[in-house]
Amino acid sequence: SETKKIAVIPGDGIGPEVVAEAEKVLRRAEELYGYSFETEHALFGGIAIDEKGTPLPQETLEVCKSADAVLLGAVGGPKWDNNSKELRPETGLLGIRKELGLFSNLRPAVVFDCLKEASTLKPEVLEGTDLMVVRELTGGIYFGEKFRRESEHGEEAVDTCAYNVTEIERIVRQAFEIAQGRRKKLASVDKANVLETSRLWRETVNRIAPDYPDVELEHVLVDNCAMQLLRRPASFDVIVTENMFGDILSDEAAMLTGSIGMLASASLGEGSFGLYEPVHGSAPDIAGQGLANPIATILSLALMFRTTFGYAEAADAIEVAVAKVLDEGHRTADIAVDKSKALSTSQMGDLIVAAI
């Protein structure tokens, strides 16, 4: 089959370690399924600040733009936390999303049976939880005008949250379509009793809902959603919401599964291009020690195979291999009950490669 180009961005902290394991899986998939991948590495985040003086160097953007998909490890760390805005890893993250037009962030929150005990929720509440947060990623208060000014009450800071119908419609249609391929339930989350952007959001959802008559739609206020995720996580299928609410709720949803070290995410734009990354962060405290869990990154690669390339067979095989290795009781330190038996990052990667 034709060669696919993947931009590989190891990033900071444990990023390089977990990405290396995903690359082993990539090579194994080439051997087994006859795919051909060209990978190009690029600097991004803290390491790019250190080496290039900016979190998102122009070359990195070009590598990404010339690729079919991007695999990202993790970015950030305390080293850069007190930098000025232009010299912060997060600024690079916002920049790459905007520049690549990645308006949709898919955050599946599933419970791994063998990790159910790791959740702080009762197992019977968690039973059957399998939801997907569809977060709008290039609009809202993240990207609106921001400034300081003098007011009669001293210095004042302002953030602006704006959404137009085009932005709302494309993410909501995508969420409806995703719901159609799942359990056909969509929860649209807003704060329509207070915010104008939420009222436009809700109007838009209601206007296009008749195009998806097979999907059961509910509107949930964001504060209520934060509660319902705790009370009845299994009752959610797809949740669609704006950028800021999605940031908070997708993290809450990920944490309640107890499987945060295992969750993959995709950021998509128009067409099949996508950026794939683990939900967990750069974990600077354990970086470079071979302690990190590479599973979320390996599953992000599987998500890329399925979503961007349509390589469902390989995606399935990777997911099955991960499940098998876990079922056999293999664990990295983060998910091990008996830490003394924990595998290293590369041992876990090798086992998964062997199980494919």
Add this chain to the structure above:
Amino acid sequence: SETKKIAVIPGDGIGPEVVAEAEKVLRRAEELYGYSFETEHALFGGIAIDEKGTPLPQETLEVCKSADAVLLGAVGGPKWDNNSKELRPETGLLGIRKELGLFSNLRPAVVFDCLKEASTLKPEVLEGTDLMVVRELTGGIYFGEKFRRESEHGEEAVDTCAYNVTEIERIVRQAFEIAQGRRKKLASVDKANVLETSRLWRETVNRIAPDYPDVELEHVLVDNCAMQLLRRPASFDVIVTENMFGDILSDEAAMLTGSIGMLASASLGEGSFGLYEPVHGSAPDIAGQGLANPIATILSLALMFRTTFGYAEAADAIEVAVAKVLDEGHRTADIAVDKSKALSTSQMGDLIVAAI
């Protein structure tokens, strides 16, 4: 002692039922402790829309302004959900907060031992959870300029989030002081890696922190806080944050205690004036049936006694009475394991009155 004036706002749904029980407790406290209260009832929310054509009639505002404290039941319901903005109960709520200058919302989230099982969290995770969310209540995106406009991508909605240093400083100082009276830990929650208002928030917190050297301060990003509340709820003492984040996190915190039918809240301004209300909503589905749990409203009255009037003895007595009645196994339907033995709203109220 001198007569205190309390504005009583039963509101909608179960509001009138639960407020009636709190008034019984009020009368009992007068008898036992020699206090003197003058109560004046006022219309607010849905019922005020129905009877006066506005959720916050001028008279109601005047009754509140002439009072030393306000006791509120609950407002809202599906009947008014599709009304235009001016004719919605929530608009009244935002109005009363602004008009009365209630810039601080205190939301204690505690676990009632006998209700631990009602939480979806594991009991061992919940153990020792006793936190207080201090939410800024009259600023931020709730009150910023809101409008619609035409854009090149169709209709666009805009909300503005603004905070000045004076607003930030007064709520943060209050939170530091509250922490000093508790376990001396303060978590300030923001999204300083993205928002300008959050950066000003964090700078302000850091500037005034040296005035409270006995309080241990941490900064937590809002998405991380949504996770940490689930992972380590007992490690939080006081959480201070802006309006929108506080809305979401205080509801998440309340739900994880499993005791949402039991939680009181206070909205405070300058001086001792305050508005007190249960955290739960108007529960229109069970309204008028004597099924509602009056405990959160009775505890809101206790909070008023303690906070506005400095009647600590009576506040303690009410809280002890509630604990005693619960320890004896008495339950309303919402918290009963065996629903057939559940007490009515007024039976529960009477038992608490008798136990004071």
